[in-house]
Amino acid sequence: MKKFIIGTIATAILLTISIGIQQGLLFAKPLPYDDEQKGLDTQITIHLSHVVAENTPKGQAASKFAELVQEKTNGEVRVHVYPNASLFNDENEFNAVQNGEVEMIIPTFSKMTSYVQDWQVLDLPYLFKTDDEVKQVLTGSIGKQLLEELEPYHVKGLGFWHNGFKHLTAVEQPIHSYEDLQGLRVRTMPSKTLEKQFEAVGATPVPISFSEVFTDLETHAIDAQENTASNIYSKGFYKVQQHMTLTKHGILGYAVLINSKFWKSLPPKIQKQIEEAMEETTEWQFEQAVLMNEIDLHKLEQQDDFDIYVMSEQERKRFKEKLSPVYDHYRKNNENVHVLTEIQKIVTP
Numbered sequence: 001m002k003k004f005i006i007g008t009i010a011t012a013i014l015l016t017i018s019i020g021i022q023q024g025l026l027f028a029k030p031l032p033y034d035d036e037q038k039g040l041d042t043q044i045t046i047h048l049s050h051v052v053a054e055n056t057p058k059g060q061a062a063s064k065f066a067e068l069v070q071e072k073t074n075g076e077v078r079v080h081v082y083p084n085a086s087l088f089n090d091e092n093e094f095n096a097v098q099n100g101e102v103e104m105i106i107p108t109f110s111k112m113t114s115y116v117q118d119w120q121v122l123d124l125p126y127l128f129k130t131d132d133e134v135k136q137v138l139t140g141s142i143g144k145q146l147l148e149e150l151e152p153y154h155v156k157g158l159g160f161w162h163n164g165f166k167h168l169t170a171v172e173q174p175i176h177s178y179e180d181l182q183g184l185r186v187r188t189m190p191s192k193t194l195e196k197q198f199e200a201v202g203a204t205p206v207p208i209s210f211s212e213v214f215t216d217l218e219t220h221a222i223d224a225q226e227n228t229a230s231n232i233y234s235k236g237f238y239k240v241q242q243h244m245t246l247t248k249h250g251i252l253g254y255a256v257l258i259n260s261k262f263w264k265s266l267p268p269k270i271q272k273q274i275e276e277a278m279e280e281t282t283e284w285q286f287e288q289a290v291l292m293n294e295i296d297l298h299k300l301e302q303q304d305d306f307d308i309y310v311m312s313e314q315e316r317k318r319f320k321e322k323l324s325p326v327y328d329h330y331r332k333n334n335e336n337v338h339v340l341t342e343i344q345k346i347v348t349p
Contacts, residue, residue: 044077044270046258048104049087049096051210053234057163057289058106058254059083061281065256068277077270079104085211090189094257098154103262106161106254110189116149120330121339123193125249125323133347134162134251135286142342147255155257158278161285163252164228164293167244171223174243174309178319187213187225192333196326197250201319217241228252230289233296238306246310249319 048066052058066079088096093105094115113120121127128134137143138160147157168175175181182202188194195205206222216222218240225237231252232238256278263271301308311319331337 042076044073044266046077046079046103047082047087048079048106049082049085049093049102050106051085051088051090051093052083052231054083056230056234057228057285057292058161059234060288060292061161061285062106064284065277065281068280069274072273072277073270077274089209089211091209094155097257097259100259100261102259104256104258106256108189109160109253109255110191110194112255113191113193115153116146117334118149118336118339119146120191120193120334121343122146122253123191123197123250124330124340125197125326126320127343127347128165128251129348131162131164131286131290134253136346137343138162138253139282139286140346142339142346146339150255150257151260154260156260156263158256158258158275159282161254161256161282162289163254164230164289165248166226166228166250166252167232167246167248168224168226169232169237169241169245170243171217171220171241172243173223174307175224175245176309176311177315178322181224184223185221187216187222193326193330194250196329197323200323200325213237214240226250229293229297229300233299238300238303242305242307244300244306244308246308247316247319249323 046069048062050058050062054060054063062081062083066081069077069079087093087102088105090107090111093102093107094111096102097105109119109122113123128137143160147160150157168181170180170184173180173184178201181198184203185206186198186203188198188205188207189210190207195207198205203224206216208216208222213222213225214235214237217225217237226249227237232244238244266274297308300306327340330340
């Protein structure tokens with residue numbers, strides 16, 4: 001009996017030791033110090049949603065910004081980027097950032113014109129001639145003024161990014177002059193200025209989401225669209241169209257927006273670091289946009305069954321004159337026409 005009791009006790013002790021070792025409760029060394037684990041409780045996460053591919057000026061800039069934020073905050077802030085409308089499309093992303101469903105978005109400024117009327121000035125045709133002029137306006141005092149007009153909408157504008165100059169593409173009919181646009185259904189972003197632009201040449205503007213453009217071109221729900229070379233190539237629009245005309249009739253750009261409540265909740269030090277990351281990204285992004293559009297245009301030139309036509313200077317001048325009523329419409333329907341006046345002081349006449 002005594003041997004049985006001793007054996008039972010020994011067995012119990014051995015079992016306890018075994019379980020303790022398995023669970024790390026006995027004879028275990030302290031876990032190594034982990035900087036990553038230390039910051040998990042205090043780390044700030046920013047979800048950034050956008051609608052284009054990663055291999056575009058906006059897509060690459062979003063990734064660059066995420067890297068710089070992590071670097072400048074020593075990992076205190078992580079930016080998770082969601083491209084290709086994987087979280088929100090360009091029709092619902094602004095409401096999402098207003099409501100705090102996502103912290104950051106990068107919409108086209110054309111999409112924002114239904115909220116901030118003054119931004120329609122950036123959609124005026126043939127307003128800019130060079131990328132340098134665009135940069136000077138969007139990163140200078142005019143750009144700052146336009147971003148400040150977002151305050152009533154519970155979002156803060158961190159900056160403007162550039163995608164490049166827009167060109168025209170068509171499914172079947174080549175566009176050599178503005179007359180070739182008559183009767184065509186042309187996809188536009190929901191901007192009154194852009195709609196007036198195509199109405200002026202006898203086309204029918206069709207505002208649809210960017211994520212629907214490929215399918216609508218493929219099914220002939222639309223006949224044409226306007227975009228930059230980088231978007232045309234990265235989204236494969238050339239696969240469902242035959243013709244592209246280099247017009248440089250307008251620019252495509254973006255506003256980098258963050259939810260105001262979230263922004264105000266950040267410590268001043270973090271805010272400054274994010275602004276520094278944005279400034280550095282913006283400088284890099286403008287150069288990258290020009291480079292990517294040149295590279296992607298060259299790739300488009302190599303595609304079979306996809307013709308690229310350069311609009312002549314004479315036809316470009318006729319196109320610009322035909323679109324002049326769009327400026328009259330802008331002046332008539334916008335109180336702060338001084339924004340246009342200020343831009344015209346900068347750009348080449």
